[in-house]
Amino acid sequence: MLVNGVVSAVVAAADRGFSYGDGLFESIRFVGERAPLWERHMQRLADSCHRLQLPLPDTAQLLREARQVSESMAHAVVRIAWTRGVGERGYSPPTVATPTRVVAAFPPPPMDAAAHAHGVRTRMCTLRLAEQPQLAGMKHLNRLEQVLARAEWSDPAIAEGLLCDGDGRLVSATMANLFAVIDGELATPSLQRCGVAGVARAEILACAAGARERDMRLPDLHRASEVFLSSSVRGVVPVQSLDGWRWTPGPVTRQWQGHWRQLGFAMEHAA
């Protein structure tokens, strides 16, 4: 792990990332020294820095450090944290922030070939995501909602939990975005009010001909012909069931799994 470029496993206790969650992170899948979605991760990071008024990172430096921490690994997830650094006490951001960057590599989560082939079981979470347009879309460090949602179940047979906002609109899973084929059209929930705009989701929206963002509710999902999750760490994973509802992976899901292989991920061999 590198903290501000130095091998270290610690950060200042006075870092605003620790005090307030005042920062951002990216979890980036590497295959050897390649990260096929690197540019999208850096784009989201830069967009979010503008929104939070954080200084922009040096992306060439981040790439060097990401390769350094993952160089012995054939497959890795590199987590980059970028915080507002050590500041005065109080919420007021320092006029000139000196960000903290943490770059660390982890082995990818164990990949279940059966999950990629047949899909995963999911559940609806009880927690409703709060609507905050000023934070929506960003992968910031305020993630207590996801922690509480993920704590709702412990059954290892359930891979993910789906989340709605307070008005019953579907948003995402706890650590992935949601896609569904509804009336023949590929759609994903719009994320203007809450949720994280995933990099895998951005890749699909950019490359799909007719995919669109829309409001989506449970009855829409019930009549979907296919449902899948997208994640820069896990790729494209079919949803086999949501509580009592069931789907079978279809051609659209298979197409995007093929797209992921073409990007070079070969998720089924990653375990």
Added chain:
Amino acid sequence: MLVNGVVSAVVAAADRGFSYGDGLFESIRFVGERAPLWERHMQRLADSCHRLQLPLPDTAQLLREARQVSESMAHAVVRIAWTRGVGERGYSPPTVATPTRVVAAFPPPPMDAAAHAHGVRTRMCTLRLAEQPQLAGMKHLNRLEQVLARAEWSDPAIAEGLLCDGDGRLVSATMANLFAVIDGELATPSLQRCGVAGVARAEILACAAGARERDMRLPDLHRASEVFLSSSVRGVVPVQSLDGWRWTPGPVTRQWQGHWRQLGFAMEHAA
């Protein structure tokens, strides 16, 4: 500063406090070795630990450490952070968490006698607090909303910003709770949907005869005879103005400032 009882200024970069803001904090005013509102701080911390499914701290140990870090200071603010500690990657909380505790002392903010006597100027923030009943009331480490709200102004003549929820209900200031005397009755916004239930606010609600929590909107504030802020760090501070509106500190505000002096804070001598 003490981290898990050891003199240190760093925490693990893998701490869930740093990764997700998965934890709580308290900012506690000490006068010598006394913290008049200590029990209320510990009560809030315990209540929030139950809600976040965090292990309870040893409050006797926290008090020893708080006194240790502040022992050379006549007046201090002791900040205690209590996180879910180092965990596996991913939002799922560890089955058995080993919390991290950070206990640090800081000099109190400079106290302006004029502010206590005549009140402070405030403004309305543009940011609307998101409604999340599962997090409302807690002093958790997800504080990006407060950071963004506080970044809305830099004029040092403006001491605080008031915040509404998405439906236009007043909630609090960025780092203090809000009280108003409306129709002769002392009231403070209810915090079921968002906001931090401050310890100073709890002291006032517990000790005031007719004070109550209610929904409060800007027109209610406009017809208030007195408006003040409560904070465990700053005490009871009259609001002199909110943008163009003005108030004069009245008898209820003075009564609670007197209560604070009786608790032993003597805020006017703290600077």
